[in-house]
Amino acid sequence: MSGSVGAHAARTLPLSLVYTERMSESGDKTFYLETFGCQMNAHDSEKVVGTLLQQGYRQVPSVEEAGLVLYNTCSIRDKAEQKVFNRLADYKKYRAQGKQFGVLGCVAQQEGEKIFERAPYVSLVCGSASYRNLPQMLVQLETGQRVTGLDDRATDKCFETEYTARSNPHRGYITIIEGCDKFCAYCVVPYTRGKERSRTSSSVLDEARQLVDLGYTEIQLLGQNVNSYRDPDGKKSFAEMLAAVASVAGMRRVRFTTSHPRDFGRDIVDVIDAVPTLCDHVHLPVQSGSTRVLDAMQRLYTRDEYLERIAWIQAARRDISITSDLIVGFPGETEREFEETLSLMDEVRYDSVFTFKYSARPNTPALRLEDAIPDAEKARRLAVLNDKQKQIGAERNQRHVGQVLEVMVEGKNPARGQWIGRTSQIKVMNFTVPAGVELTTGSYVPVRVTGSFPNSLVGDMASASGDCGGSKKSAGRGAAAELG
Ligand code: 5AD
Ligand code: SF4
Numbered sequence: 344m345s346g347s348v349g350a351h352a353a354r355t356l357p358l359s360l361v362y363t364e365r366m367s368e369s370g371d372k373t374f375y376l377e378t379f380g381c382q383m384n385a386h387d388s389e390k391v392v393g394t395l396l397q398q399g400y401r402q403v404p405s406v407e408e409a410g411l412v413l414y415n416t417c418s419i420r421d422k423a424e425q426k427v428f429n430r431l432a433d434y435k436k437y438r439a440q441g442k443q444f445g446v447l448g449c450v451a452q453q454e455g456e457k458i459f460e461r462a463p464y465v466s467l468v469c470g471s472a473s474y475r476n477l478p479q480m481l482v483q484l485e486t487g488q489r490v491t492g493l494d495d496r497a498t499d500k501c502f503e504t505e506y507t508a509r510s511n512p513h514r515g516y517i518t519i520i521e522g523c524d525k526f527c528a529y530c531v532v533p534y535t536r537g538k539e540r541s542r543t544s545s546s547v548l549d550e551a552r553q554l555v556d557l558g559y560t561e562i563q564l565l566g567q568n569v570n571s572y573r574d575p576d577g578k579k580s581f582a583e584m585l586a587a588v589a590s591v592a593g594m595r596r597v598r599f600t601t602s603h604p605r606d607f608g609r610d611i612v613d614v615i616d617a618v619p620t621l622c623d624h625v626h627l628p629v630q631s632g633s634t635r636v637l638d639a640m641q642r643l644y645t646r647d648e649y650l651e652r653i654a655w656i657q658a659a660r661r662d663i664s665i666t667s668d669l670i671v672g673f674p675g676e677t678e679r680e681f682e683e684t685l686s687l688m689d690e691v692r693y694d695s696v697f698t699f700k701y702s703a704r705p706n707t708p709a710l711r712l713e714d715a716i717p718d719a720e721k722a723r724r725l726a727v728l729n730d731k732q733k734q735i736g737a738e739r740n741q742r743h744v745g746q747v748l749e750v751m752v753e754g755k756n757p758a759r760g761q762w763i764g765r766t767s768q769i770k771v772m773n774f775t776v777p778a779g780v781e782l783t784t785g786s787y788v789p790v791r792v793t794g795s796f797p798n799s800l801v802g803d804m805a806s807a808s809g810d811c812g813g814s815k816k817s818a819g820r821g822a823a824a825e826l827g
Pocket of ligand 1: 630668703
């Protein structure tokens with residue numbers, strides 16, 4: 344993975360859900376939860392934690408202290424899945440202490456009751472489409488029964504709960520659509536997360552207002568295919584809902600991920616241009632630059648159709664950063680086809696990309712394809728691609744030098760004497776502040792960019808005189824941008 348931005352950043356990293364201290368004080372029912380995988384999983388975990396707290400459980404920061412140990416798992420690539428089984432094997436030793444173990448998420452849905460055979464000390468296996476039923480499942484679990492929640496992949500319902508234990512105090516996540524109906528040939532998600540189901544726009548808007556009331560100023564709308572959103576009440580298109588969420592009084596930043604090129608309409612670009620609180624960033628995974636490979640991947644668009652969408656984004660008045668996901672070594676990918684991915688990168692000039700070696704997944708159509716690419720060759724292609732992006736990213740980031748960009752403060756790095764934050768374009772900014780100035784996380788400050796790297800920017804806090812904002816295209820490099 345070469346990029347540093349976007350929701351997919353989390354996809355390959357094991358995310359331990361931050362222990363929030365917001366736990367109920369009483370009760371001897373305790374749980375520990377560890378989360379692997381994507382932003383959707385991380386947010387599902389926030390809802391699972393909320394549900395458990397509501398059921399009288401107390402969250403603890405270590406396996407040792409917990410009565411119930413839960414793993415929210417990812418199976419997008421083989422490595423992610425192996426991690427879960429390794430972790431379960433590590434914890435066998437706790438079995439004698441009478442702890443209960445539960446496997447949630449994509450590996451749970453994919454492997455089902457086979458998990459009990461591999462790890463007999465597991466007593467709960469539950470896919471994400473069954474989380475709605477967790478309260479009843481917990482009651483069953485408490486009576487010592489083995490519980491499975493695997494039958495709901497065809498459900499029309501979303502996991503909506505008023506109990507969400509949010510672990511990030513400034514950026515609030517809202518799932519607007521669950522599941523996926525696209526069935527890309529390599530991808531396990533449609534089998535693990537079930538069919539697409541959207542929440543009503545009124546329920547999403549209520550949650551957005553609630554979050555702002557709680558002090559959140561940045562919201563990220565989530566979905567495996569966020570722009571395939573269909574309001575069950577028929578009130579709002581995806582673009583209209585973006586505008587409505589971004590117009591909630593008090594909102595500073597709204598992001599959305601992940602968009603599918605097939606459903607990406609020009610109206611999304613128009614709404615970003617029109618509504619300043621929508622961030623200047625689109626994550627639009629292409630996967631391959633070859634139309635032949637895209638067809639084999641069942642991606643439902645050609646290289647030219649993808650580039651047409653990129654042209655819409657690049658024609659916007661705002662300087663919208665574009666990020667993507669790329670897979671190398673899909674079965675049958677020739678050297679020439681791989682080079683088409685490299686030439687597409689030259690055409691698009693992504694701000695950042697997430698790169699992956701193709702990994703064969705259970706149940707997926709690509710398993711039946713011949714001409715597997717040897718791992719060493721996949722590794723070589725990945726390295727070539729990452730090198731190319733490093734160069735493109737470095738060049739792309741140079742355009743910000745001299746600009747004053749608004750940054751949401753995320754933390755401090757005392758060792759380097761720098762603060763860290765993110766721009767609207769989701770770029771990491773390391774910056775200094777004048778002596779004696781202390782910032783608060785979650786606040787917004789103007790930062791003058793003084794230097795750039797392939798994956799980050801550096802700068803100095805500028806005077807808060809209102810010259811900040813940054814995403815309107817500037818006439819030339821180095822010109823400070825103005826708020827659009
Ligand atoms: N092998 C490699 N990469 C994959 N992705 C999804 N499935 C696979 C797979 N089987 C990548 C895609 C997707 C990102 C989240 O993970 O690039 O956009
Ligand atoms: Fe997987 Fe394709 Fe659905 Fe994305 S659109 S979740 S890659 S099947």
